[in-house]
Amino acid sequence: MTEYVLILISAVLVNNFVLVQFLGLCPFMGVSNKVETALGMSLATTFVLTLSSVLAYLTWSWVLVPLELEYLRTISFILVIAVAVQFTEMFVHKASPLLYRVLGVFLPLITSNCAVLGVALLNVRQEDATFLTSLTYGFGAALGFSLVLVLFAAMRERIAMADVPEPFRGPSIGLITAGLMSLAFMGFTGLIQP
């Protein structure tokens, strides 16, 4: 049990995928203009990330390793992720057309969210990865992504009203803010001894 809690804390805070490992930056900058959109995006990403992490693990241990095709992992994981995203997109389209419209192009773009592929690849690199640790790791990475995405969106809504000097408006102040957030997250360094 402790092991899973540690994996969760590590993926959410200490090794946060966005602010510490700098993965998944494009949706982080792209969908963080409004809190509502960010919440929708984080739900969709959480679902995809957890699902694809597990699917990638299953592909790895049932297909790639028995057939000794480990070198095909990147391309096969991309395929698995694309399927998971397509499935999510169809579901969101049916369940919440409004959210589907709001998320727009960013929903299919989860396919190219490097955090998703990153989680899948990092997962199978660990020797002792099991079904449950992959699930926890994927879910933790998604929680961490959602947490900082929502915090960042609320912050950007506030910055949008500030008198930011002209050359720094928009994405540049967003990136500076992300840098300062990353600096704050360095406070979690050393929380979990490897």
Add this chain to the structure above:
Amino acid sequence: MIRVSSPHAPPAGNTGGVMRQVLYATLPGMAVLTWLFGPGVLLNLFWAIPMALLVEAAILRLRRKPVGFYLGDWSAATSAVLLALSLPPASPWWLILIGVISAIALAKHLYGGLGMNPFNPAMVGYVILLVSFPVEMTRWFAPGEAPQLAESLRLSLGTHASPDAFSGATPLDSFRNLAGDAAALAQQPILDGRLAGQGWELVNLGFLAGGLWLLWRGVISWHIPAAMLGALALTALPFWLYDPARFASPQFHLLSGAAMFGAFFIATDPVSAATSRAGKLVFGALIGVLVWVIRSLGGYPDGVAFAVLLLNLAAPTIDYYTRPRTYGHDKPRRGMGGDG
């Protein structure tokens, strides 16, 4: 006969007045620090304040704002004092300069200046320095062995040969290093000068006095300091009871490091903190918990600066979810499908 009708409230202070009161309130803590660590503390201040005013004036010029008007609000000086007080005494001049530029230019003016900075400027400066120059930033003298003026000046100018000769560990460092010996440490009475140790509890009491004065003057509200210190003590208590050898006692946490300074002077920054009362309580309490977590489990000896920055970045979200109900309206719904 002139009768003044109610409300008998004192006239609302302008920004400059509030900032000056904050500056006055740092005096007791500043005095204790100087008494313990020598004139190096004052050297920090005398170098940081003019540099801060210079950077502020330069940026105001660049942004074509009225320089005199904005310099009169004392905010740059306040940030500089708060930063200088958290740096080790007799820090090298370039260290302070980098810190001041990060605080004033990066954390404040890039976001539009006073009143719009999402992060506490002094703490941004401090954390940038701590992450970039860990050696210089952890060089505290052992109290009582602080160098005299000439020596401090040489240290500040960077012409001293071996500054490591008289550095001492802060109590939070000692507690970490002495994990096995902590039971012996814990036997010492709190004001003995050894436990929370080496005069640090006096520094904290100094800042506590200044903070209480600020409370009494109505410059800050009680919510954030009370929530932060309460949460810090309450988090420390069960762990200390469970294993006093590994975890420090609540009074140690309250009276060491930057606990009081952070609670009354840093976390209460009205711009970067949460605004509603409920929000302030959540904001302060989470800072307290994070300070304990980073101090006890993390890689840095003191967590106040990181905890404040982490909650600064959470403050807009806290505000978003704790917006009070407007009279005559329903409680706003938050989240997806909410009205924003």
